[in-house]
Every structure is written in C-alpha cells, then in structure tokens.
Amino acid sequence: MENLSINRIDIDEVDSTNNYIKNLISSGFSLPGFTLAVTQNQTAGRGMRGNSWKTQPGKNVIFSLLCHPDFLMANRQFLMSEIIALSICHACAEYVDDVSVKWPNDIYCGDEKVCGILIECDLNGKYVSNCILGCGVNVNQAEFESDIPHPTSLMLKSGKVIDREEVLASIIKHFCKYYIMAENGDWDAIDKEYFSSLYRRVGIHRFEDESGVFNATIERVEPSGHMLLRDEASLLRRYEFKEVKFVFD
Incomplete structure (x- = not known):
C-alpha cells in the first residue's frame, strides 16, 4: 500500500x-x-x-x-x-x-x-x-x-x-x-x-434535541455531515453538530 x-x-x-x-x-x-x-x-x-x-x-x-x-x-x-x-x-x-x-x-x-x-x-x-x-x-x-x-x-x-x-x-x-x-x-x-460503522446505526434509540427526548432511527448521514433521524411518527429530522445528542439509559 x-x-x-x-x-x-x-x-x-x-x-x-x-x-x-x-x-x-x-x-x-x-x-x-x-x-x-x-x-x-x-x-x-x-x-x-x-x-x-x-x-x-x-x-x-x-x-x-x-x-x-x-x-x-x-x-x-x-x-x-x-x-x-x-x-x-x-x-x-x-x-x-x-x-x-x-x-x-x-x-x-x-x-x-x-x-x-x-x-x-x-x-x-x-x-x-x-x-x-x-x-x-x-x-x-x-x-x-x-x-x-x-x-x-x-x-x-x-x-x-x-x-x-x-x-x-x-x-x-x-x-x-x-x-x-x-x-x-x-x-x-x-x-x-x-x-x-456508526454507533447505534441499527434499531430505535433515544435522542434529545431542543424540544426534548424522542425515539428515532438513524436514516443516513449526508456528505455535509448532517445526520438524518426518522422518528416514531415517520418524520425525518435533520441535525447539524451539537443540535442533537444521544440519550444513555
């Protein structure tokens, strides 16, 4: 190589x-x-x-x-x-x-x-x-x-x-x-x-944004770095860095 x-x-x-x-x-x-x-x-x-x-x-x-x-x-x-x-x-x-x-x-x-x-x-x-x-x-x-x-x-x-x-x-x-x-x-x-290679790529997990805690799956990460989450209402949420965080049990 x-x-x-x-x-x-x-x-x-x-x-x-x-x-x-x-x-x-x-x-x-x-x-x-x-x-x-x-x-x-x-x-x-x-x-x-x-x-x-x-x-x-x-x-x-x-x-x-x-x-x-x-x-x-x-x-x-x-x-x-x-x-x-x-x-x-x-x-x-x-x-x-x-x-x-x-x-x-x-x-x-x-x-x-x-x-x-x-x-x-x-x-x-x-x-x-x-x-x-x-x-x-x-x-x-x-x-x-x-x-x-x-x-x-x-x-x-x-x-x-x-x-x-x-x-x-x-x-x-x-x-x-x-x-x-x-x-x-x-x-x-x-x-x-x-x-x-993403952490919690598979399954429904808890996240938190400025509106509170919600459940979602990771849909994809855009080339710009934005993460797209699909929530339980099937709505697609788009986030920049620091706008959303993972919730740990």
Missing part, C-alpha cells in the same frame, strides 16, 4: 496539540505535506462540545495531524472527519471488540468513549486549505477526571497494557489508505463505510 510522507514532531508536554500546530502556522513556519505533532501529556485538551479532557501523562495516544486537502470543497470537509474516525476505529478494533463511530466522530467501545476528535479546517475560497485533526485515544489510562461522559480505555476493555506506538502506527497506516482514496475521488466508498 502506498504511504504518505509525514513529518513527525514529538513534544513532552503541551496545552493542546492543535494549538501547537496553529501556533507554528501563525509564526510563519512552512509545513507542507503532512505534519504529525505527538505529545506525552496534553494539559488543556478540549472536545467539540467544549468539554475538557484531562489525561494521565504517558498513558494515551495524543496527536494532531496537519494536512492540506485542497482537493476538497468546503461543503465536503466532513470527509476528513470520516477519514480520521474510520482510521482510529480500525486501529482500536485490533485490540477490542464492538468499536464504532458515534456521530459525528467520537470512537466508542460498546457504550463507552475511547477516543475524542477535534477537527479544525481553514478555507481558501471554496476549498479546504489546512485541516488539523486533533485526536486523543485512551490507551492505558485506568482512571479519568473529566466532564466527558462514559470514558474508557483500550486497556480497561482488553485487560492488558497496550503499546501506544503500535496504536499510533496503525492509525497512521489506515489514515494513509483513506486519504489516498479521497485524493483519488473514491468518496462514496468512504461515506458508505463511515455509515456502516
């Missing part, structure tokens, strides 16, 4: 790997191709809903990957979310069972969260210029102090200590595969695999 040339930067401790890369860009550093910033300890991690994410040093896989998918129009930037989510999903599935992608891009083992992803894109006209994929995979952490619900780790799920570098290498291997597929225009295949 063809691989991408990725420049890796290792950092002992940083507030946020996404911020680290953004600071390099704003300082005028030339970062062509792919840049991978990896840290042993992130002190101010954050998620899509503004949740804090505290980690134990040296226990997890924490990184941000900068790429320049200038072949993607702005209205298709969700494809990068699908690519990194599938990459991490496959890597985690090498160690534990029942791994899925909770829309839009959390990685779950069963009903517990093993990875959070924060994606930040810059646009140049109608196209994506820079994309920073910030990821935190709980690998060997056993105790959690954060406001993120239902956390777990690969170690807790598998019952064994896992080599973090192996996990990262697997993520990057899968990322290269999907990114090359995207460059070659094979977007539909990525969309379909993303949908088939």
